[in-house]
Amino acid sequence: MTSLVSAHGVSKNYGNVRAVDNVSFEIEKGKIMGLIGPNGAGKTTLLKAVLGLTDCEGELSVLGLDPFRQRKELMQNICFIADVAVLPRWIRVSQLLDFVDSTHPNFSREKAESLLDKTNVSARRDSRVRELSKGMVTQLHLSIIAAVDAKLLILDEPTLGLDIIFRKEFYSNLLSDYFDEERTILVTTHQVEEIENILTDVMFINEGRVILDETMDSLSASYVELMTSGEHADNARKMGPIAERDIFGKSVMLFERPDRDRLGEFGELHTPSIADLFVAKIKGAAA
Amino acid sequence: MIANQIALIRREFWEHRSIWVTPAAVAVVVSLVSLAALVTVSAFDREVHLAIFSAANLAGDAERQAALTMYFLATSWIFLVSLAILTIFYSLDSLYSERKDKSILFWRSMPITDSETVVSKLLTAVLMLPLVTVAVIMATHFINLIVSSIWIAIQGGDAGHIVWGSVALFDNWTAALLFTLASALWMSPFIGWFLFVSAFTKRAPLLMAFMPLILIPIIEWLFFRSKIFLEAVLDRGDLNPLLRGVDFERLFDEDKLKVNEEAIRLLAQLDIGDFIVSPSLWAGFVVCGLFTTAAIYVRRFRDES
Numbered sequence: 001m002t003s004l005v006s007a008h009g010v011s012k013n014y015g016n017v018r019a020v021d022n023v024s025f026e027i028e029k030g031k032i033m034g035l036i037g038p039n040g041a042g043k044t045t046l047l048k049a050v051l052g053l054t055d056c057e058g059e060l061s062v063l064g065l066d067p068f069r070q071r072k073e074l075m076q077n078i079c080f081i082a083d084v085a086v087l088p089r090w091i092r093v094s095q096l097l098d099f100v101d102s103t104h105p106n107f108s109r110e111k112a113e114s115l116l117d118k119t120n121v122s123a124r125r126d127s128r129v130r131e132l133s134k135g136m137v138t139q140l141h142l143s144i145i146a147a148v149d150a151k152l153l154i155l156d157e158p159t160l161g162l163d164i165i166f167r168k169e170f171y172s173n174l175l176s177d178y179f180d181e182e183r184t185i186l187v188t189t190h191q192v193e194e195i196e197n198i199l200t201d202v203m204f205i206n207e208g209r210v211i212l213d214e215t216m217d218s219l220s221a222s223y224v225e226l227m228t229s230g231e232h233a234d235n236a237r238k239m240g241p242i243a244e245r246d247i248f249g250k251s252v253m254l255f256e257r258p259d260r261d262r263l264g265e266f267g268e269l270h271t272p273s274i275a276d277l278f279v280a281k282i283k284g285a286a287a
Numbered sequence: 288m289i290a291n292q293i294a295l296i297r298r299e300f301w302e303h304r305s306i307w308v309t310p311a312a313v314a315v316v317v318s319l320v321s322l323a324a325l326v327t328v329s330a331f332d333r334e335v336h337l338a339i340f341s342a343a344n345l346a347g348d349a350e351r352q353a354a355l356t357m358y359f360l361a362t363s364w365i366f367l368v369s370l371a372i373l374t375i376f377y378s379l380d381s382l383y384s385e386r387k388d389k390s391i392l393f394w395r396s397m398p399i400t401d402s403e404t405v406v407s408k409l410l411t412a413v414l415m416l417p418l419v420t421v422a423v424i425m426a427t428h429f430i431n432l433i434v435s436s437i438w439i440a441i442q443g444g445d446a447g448h449i450v451w452g453s454v455a456l457f458d459n460w461t462a463a464l465l466f467t468l469a470s471a472l473w474m475s476p477f478i479g480w481f482l483f484v485s486a487f488t489k490r491a492p493l494l495m496a497f498m499p500l501i502l503i504p505i506i507e508w509l510f511f512r513s514k515i516f517l518e519a520v521l522d523r524g525d526l527n528p529l530l531r532g533v534d535f536e537r538l539f540d541e542d543k544l545k546v547n548e549e550a551i552r553l554l555a556q557l558d559i560g561d562f563i564v565s566p567s568l569w570a571g572f573v574v575c576g577l578f579t580t581a582a583i584y585v586r587r588f589r590d591e592s
Contacts, residue, residue, distance in 0.1 A: 051396075053392070053395065055588075071395075071400070072398050072399065072400045073398075075395075075396060075397060075398035075399075076398040078396075079396065080392075080396050082392060086388070086389045086390055086392075086393060087390065087393055088302070088385070088388060088390035088393065088394075089388055089390075090301070090302055091301060091302070092301070095298075095301050098294075098297075099294055099297075099298055099397075100397065102290060102291075102293070102294040103290075103291055103294050103295075103397050103398065103399055104397060104398060105398065
């Protein structure tokens with residue numbers, strides 16, 4: 001497997017604040033990596049470093065390039081949508097297509113037009129971005145991005161502020177129009193539950209450090225949730241859960257690489273959701 | 288590279304419609320004032336316009352040409368004033384608005400370098416704005432000459448002779464083009480400074496751009512009792528080497544009450560050679576280059592978070 005993104009000991013300081021602290025990870029081709037972390041965890045800083053928007057310490061290679069120093073070459077093969085990288089409000093839909101068409105060597109105008117035809121923006125080619133709803137702007141942005149033959153797509157809170165229908169549509173369009181085994185996606189979002197079904201890999205980041213980096217398959221093998229109560233709960237607790245919470249009078253405990261057969265004797269076993277695992281990991285890191 | 292520049296400059300025209308709306312608005316005002324002048328003259332006694340026609344008919348070619356050239360200058364200077372104001376606002380807005388509306392990260396997600404983007408804004412300010420303004424000056428001049436011809440024809444005058452036989456279109460228009468472009472090049476250090484302020488400031492670009500121009504001379508005077516900075520700035524406004532040859536007294540020979548024929552040609556007033564070899568011009572380019580480089584640096588290295 002080839003690594004599209006390779007980070008070794010990457011750090012970034014803002015004054016005295018260490019936003020990213022000695023982070024190392026690899027992202028391989030054809031993966032959909034979810035980068036999950038609380039606000040201020042360093043997600044956006046890390047993405048900026050990957051996009052060459054900010055310099056950093058350590059070794060960082062994206063598509064074999066130094067992102068900060070070879071940004072133009074990089075941008076031919078990377079696309080990103082970020083809630084902070086908004087489309088200019090004054091531009092018309094048709095002008096935006098003209099501009100990307102004339103500056104981006106890997107952009108297919110035909111593909112963008114046909115993707116747009118399937119959206120609410122279809123009849124609004126002469127409208128300015130400011131006249132479109134937020135949902136339409138996201139559809140427009142995704143249509144443009146999906147029409148770029150890019151190797152890596154970076155999404156930073158792409159569905160922030162959208163209603164549930166647009167959010168669902170966004171991710172289903174992402175999979176149908178953009179993703180294939182030649183392409184790779186790195187996505188951050190707070191709405192973890194909406195993307196956990198599409199991820200192949202997940203990485204948790206907190207206070208600038210990576211606290212978990214696993215494939216989704218190994219995650220379900222490594223972590224297990226037990227629902228139990230009463231005496232069983234006391235016995236299970238002796239096996240060292242990494243987190244525990246109460247639901248309807250029952251105890252729900254989360255274990256890392258437990259003896260499943262033994263644990264199964266105490267109650268029902270489930271694969272934990274990413275959100276629950278995330279909360280457990282963050283609390284565990286804080287404890 | 289060139290394809291990107293064309294796309295980027297076209298983008299500037301989309302975003303800043305004032306590039307053509309401003310000269311177009313001035314054109315409407317100038318044309319209306321010209322028309323009002325014709326109407327006003329028509330309202331006077333028949334003797335007045337007869338006097339105008341007989342004067343126009345009796346005057347020599349040189350006088351008629353001088354009168355039409357004066358008319359061209361009188362209607363054109365206001366475009367240059369509006370161009371100066373437009374250039375200031377355009378340059379100050381060019382790298383500021385993309386940060387204010389947060390679209391900068393979208394633009395930076397395209398495979399375009401920061402240098403290409405900033406250079407496209409410099410080229411727009413130094414070349415495209417003057418070119419658009421000159422094109423509108425020419426169009427306005429042409430339209431107003433046609434309107435004047437119609438008026439003269441209605442009054443029974445010979446427009447072909449009075450207007451079209453006398454107007455020095457090539458001279459007037461070429462001089463307008465050269466003067467406008469040369470003025471923009473001459474003022475390029477200010478344009479570079481405005482681009483830098485636009486890339487750099489977090490708020491109030493207009494204030495940030497002009498405050499140092501006022502504060503530095505005051506501080507310099509208080510501490511050093513010198514006026515080097517102030518004089519350098521004022522000289523830039525004053526001493527365009529292109530116009531060094533202009534001598535308004537040569538235009539009209541008072542003793543003979545006659546227009547001086549070789550002096551009424553606008554092109555003859557402009558000293559292109561002197562302008563191009565002027566060290567001040569090239570010093571200005573260096574200053575413009577330094578500020579533009581600084582603007583590129585700021586856009587490239589500043590972290591927007």
